[in-house]
Amino acid sequence: MDRIADLRPGMNGTIEAEVISIDQSREVRTKFGKLVRVANATIQDESGQMIVTLWEKDIDRVSIGDKIKIENGWVSDFKGNLQITAGKNGKLEIITK
Secondary structure, eight states, rough: OOGGGGTTOOOEEEEEEEEEOOOOOOEOOOOTTTEEEEEEEEEEEETTEEEEEEHHHHHHHTTTTEEEEEEEEEEEEEEEEEEETTTTTEEOOOOEE
């Protein structure tokens, strides 16, 4: 299990963290022209905070206060902010509501 403070852009990580805020969802167009919903949430563990990008059905599954686990999540840097997403190769699981 990784800690948020140990994650770096370009790596895959597995973390457990609490959701402390969720932004309003928005629609974006993929590179293939499909409209999809996306929302950013802030998560934290004992080592720090970061953004998790939620896609489509995960937006409705996750709530503030939930403890989530992201397995094999992709870590990136977007506009100077560290973020992680389960993407197509990872898995987002809600541990406790």
